[in-house]
Amino acid sequence: MINTQMFRAKNGEITPEILAVAKREYRDAEDIRKEVAAGTICIPANINHKNLQPMGIGRSLTTKINANIGNSSLSSCPNTELKKLKQAVKYGADTVMDLSTGGNINVIRKTIIENSPVPIGTVPIYEALARIDSPNDLTDELILEVIQEQAEQGVDYMTIHAGLLREQIPLAKKRKLRIVSRGGSIMAKWMQDENRENPIFERFDDILKICAKYDVTLSLGDGMRPGCLADASDEAQFAELKVLGDLVRRCRAANVQSMVEGPGHIPFNEIEMNMKKEIELCDDAPFYILGPVVIDCAPGYDHYTSGIGATMGAYHGAAMLCYVTPKEHLGLPNSRDVRDGVIAYKIAAHAADVANKLPHAQDRDDAISDARAAFDWEEQFNLAIDPDKARELRAEAIEEQNMEVEDKSKHVKADGDDEHYCTMCGPNFCSMRISKEL
């Protein structure tokens, strides 16, 4: 049974989901329908995910961001993950991936799906691995079983590493960091140890059948994504990308929605080329990129090093950005890291949308500029991407200023939000006020 947005779009139907996406994006519904039919826009919406607010992912739409949550092998509390979900959505994540690898995976995911207004993605191989003792015990039947269960449960999109083939492994061995994708490294090791081709590639048609039934969008994972600048844009990466393009075409033929995952670590000057290559090799399937990090030597700041790359990527066509947190390369993110990562990516996505002149993209910036001209602090906070942070820093500045005033006892204390200056130039030489008098 085929029950997908793509199938219905191909048959000329403007589904409620297509209509919702068109409205949200200020676009014509018929245009969206055409792109869903062609596969250049996907709308991840599992038929069993109730309470989902439909959203679309595609180069012509606003840039979306994904936040990862999920437990490690060391914790197993659904409430902890539910809190992370709510925080990610509050700060603006458009989709959330549950990357749990620890205990209680099934219950955690059920709780997350039931409570999520945004599409939920998973990496089914993580659950498959949690069910066995050693990665070498992996079988194609187990992988299909997990995909079937997760699809039935309502997962909207799944990352599968179907494009990493045996013939690419020698290419990875030439690299400084070989394979940094967890799923990719496990599949490569399995193929080598078992002396067999990638089972996810070999059973791709069976996977397509499951996805067609529940309308699971396939996110074609890049197991060969480069893990450092030295490995960027190399043979291994592009050999896999070419296979991913073939898989996109197979998805479309089976009426299954798909997107393609991208790098990783790429120097700033190679990002445009990487985006164009995906459009060309994968027939403009929505490109879902991880950063990319543009330098390797700033651990602790990789939400930012990758946010620079993400902006450039989205400007040149990436459709969705997978966030990176400040803990990347150092450890698992905590709640503060999740917030920092989501905000960094909202900024990157918005910067690209403004640059690409998407409908109404700059409205919020123009409104906050008007609020600045009017010294309307409350309105500036309300329009900020992170109002809490803006309030906090403003309060800190006023407090520090007042401490200095107390030392001097010759200046008037700042009242806070009705001030007609921002403490940057001080009350006497506020450029905004002076130039208003022109």
Added chain:
Amino acid sequence: MINTQMFRAKNGEITPEILAVAKREYRDAEDIRKEVAAGTICIPANINHKNLQPMGIGRSLTTKINANIGNSSLSSCPNTELKKLKQAVKYGADTVMDLSTGGNINVIRKTIIENSPVPIGTVPIYEALARIDSPNDLTDELILEVIQEQAEQGVDYMTIHAGLLREQIPLAKKRKLRIVSRGGSIMAKWMQDENRENPIFERFDDILKICAKYDVTLSLGDGMRPGCLADASDEAQFAELKVLGDLVRRCRAANVQSMVEGPGHIPFNEIEMNMKKEIELCDDAPFYILGPVVIDCAPGYDHYTSGIGATMGAYHGAAMLCYVTPKEHLGLPNSRDVRDGVIAYKIAAHAADVANKLPHAQDRDDAISDARAAFDWEEQFNLAIDPDKARELRAEAIEEQNMEVEDKSKHVKADGDDEHYCTMCGPNFCSMRISKEL
């Protein structure tokens, strides 16, 4: 008397400063000499600034960053400013501007110059204003007096707003935020109230004489820099930039080194065009840009919104980046903000240098990638742009992991820096370790 690097370079001399720059940049000294003679590289080095470590600013060199320090009208302690100087230099500022506007300006600046290994910049009009009661009391004689005193004291470069002319003021009135440069807004108000042309423009030849004597580099300020996306790349901005180009040519004729200051707030898609326009209108004088911020609606994160723009700017030719702190648009930065701003800009500059394939730019990234492959945590920290932050986040991740382990009492506690995984994938499924086994 003409005593400048440019004058000597024009006469064929490879000065010790030129030699030092060539060595630092892995470049041929004769090439640097030619560019200093042509004015496409400047070496801000006042003859009275002892203990200066010479550095060059130009499109063909590594991207430099500037950090602003300086007191407000409410504080006046040289030690506070000295601490800020040391912090800025520690984290990697290539130049520091003292923007003091409060009391004790002269003593503060003297202390800073004596203690600074990096070039010091100022905005002389701030001190001029501090000496009078009202901006309308400003005279050209006072401005020249302050410039002379600061030059004699050893200031390496000075921002002067000579390019903002009367005829441009009507253009600014069309803007959402008019004039956001403090110096620019004051000069515009003065010109309008006094019904006179810009005195800094009118006395430009006298200023050049002072600069030639002490080798003060002129940083031609952009009083008309846009203060929001809505005002970006407009008539006012480019009318002033054209005048700045004329002033560059007058500087060069007088053997005075110069650079040009740039925006501000510019959407990501217009940055390349802005860089090219400066190269064209200002004959490739080193471009010293402030960000630019690429969206207006993220107060609290403008070190990052502007770092995105700064990377793009440096990639397309900007020579020096003036840092922006998280407090921008909210208040005066404190010591934490200075650190965050400097690090953000080190990252932007480095990302652009790697992208532009400058000699040895990627060495540090390749070395940290090797350390990652070897699980050598200590080496990773040492190679990090901010080792303190990397250590701190890693320690936090390990601590949080151990807390979970205590809850479970079934896993082995992490030892810290000799671990062969980073807690991201956990000990069982570390992609780096697994792919090493290939």
